[in-house]
Amino acid sequence: MRFTNWLIRALDKASKFGTLVGAALCFAMMAVLTIDVILRATFNTAIYGAIELAVFALVLMAFFAQAEAFTAGRHITVDFFIQRAPAPVKTVIEFVTLTISLGIMVLMSIATMLSGLETIEEGEISFTLQLPVGYFKLAAGVGLILLTLAMLRRWLGLLVGARDGSGPPR
């Protein structure tokens, strides 16, 4: 039990840290591109590889923030059809759909990690800065694994809530 609590706390921290990294990268993207445009307009020069840097920042931001977006209930759902259903029915439906979602995310995480490893092996590098693309794919996979763990946490919460009668976790 102590280990489970530790794991949950670690996961929460990792999700929040992911969002923090995403927020910092978002600011960096804005700064790099703004400076690049200003430099081009005024001194006819540009930041070397600004576009690539921004794209890689976007990749890290988009994937690292997934877990927190899921935990905070940001992902879009259609609530209309089951909003009036009784709470136990809603829980069962959520459990079923979450199980399916969890299945696809496990596959997607593994497939993305493997794709990253494959790209590293192939030695693919970016065009301008010649950065190894595979590591960014691997980072995307890590972001997806964090999301999968956040979903797994919710899934276990539903299971435990149903078993001991405490209901779904908030």
Added chain:
Amino acid sequence: MSTIAIGLLGVIVMLVLMALRMHIGFTMAVVGFVGIYIITGDWYIAFHSLGTVPYSSVATFLLIAVPLFTLMGRFAYHSGISADLYATASTWMRHLPGGLAVATVGACAMFSAVSGSSLAAAASMGAIAVPEMLRHKIDPRLATGVVAAGGTLGIMIPPSLGFIIYGLIAEESIGTLLIAGILPGIILAGSFMVVAMIWATLSPAMATRQAAATWGERFRSLGGVWGILVLFGLVMGGIYGGFMTPTEAAAIGAAGSLLLLVLRKGWSLPEISESLRETTAITAMIFMILIGAHVFNVFLALSRLPTSITDFVIALEISPIMILLVIFAGYVVLGCFLDTLAMIVLTVPILLPAIQAMGYDPIWFGVMIVMVMEMGLITPPVGMIVYVIKGVVPAVELRDIFVGVWPFVAAQVAILMLFLFWPDITLWLPGLMRD
């Protein structure tokens, strides 16, 4: 079973799963993955697409515009500019019939020029304009209805996330789409103002008329909003003039919006940090939908469903206008249940080939569907903006808000018909750009 039947079945299963409240991005990924496996019969192809699609869906320079335009809107929201926008619009327009309601539309339009979100526009303007209008004894139905309608301008007037996502899915120029939204957005805002004026003229008791401001007061009021006007001019002018790509314009817009926030509130770290965190969460949400949509689109392409729909539509002996009307009606219904961005990623890959085969311009279609989706945001049973306004002003009954939006929905339908039969209005500005 034919591939087309599998494609059709996939769409049905996807709609069922969505109705069961499964997250939209995950739903499309699941159906896409299973569909690819069934059609190809090869587990590795389906698994491989799950491995390559997430990274390739996100690692695109054009997509950087999504977080940066969102950030521009969040900075503007946290800068508290809404109050100044409303004060300025009110100073210029309060003497008109239904003046404060007309001013609300003007303020919403200006706020929309820096925010691509209808919900943000409605929430920020609702909190400021509705209490002010109620204080001046304007009927709650008109006060809330006009904010709801004005809020929908958020997704129409660029920078609009709706246009960016449409551009990505339809593979059309995002810059052209953003420019194409300007004129329809202004016309729509004008029509909402006319509705408010007619309503107030027909029922003078619903909106007491205010004293006109002097010209001096009017010009002084511009001091609070010049930043937004300059920012909009810089961003759209940069895209229109070809000086900046939409992504670069988004970066300049976000930086300018941050500057406005700093000028108004100093280096308010909690608000800057909150804007960045919100942007990160919104981006993550949008990108998960895009990843799911890309997996689903691989399945759709394999099933040949879009091609079959195109062939079917062309074979129909019905006027293209009728087909479009049916499609638009379908969008209005879908808009009652689905988020705008989700509707775009779901429907555009299926419908756009047929639309193009009928000879319609994809830029025009993009403007039209974004406009139709706007209606779904304020029509029952869901009408997400209406619920946002109810949350902002709980004292007003939900029924009154829905009653209040109907005249504005009628105006939207009239303008939609205008653009349907006269597409040149939407294509005029992009046409100048192409020349």
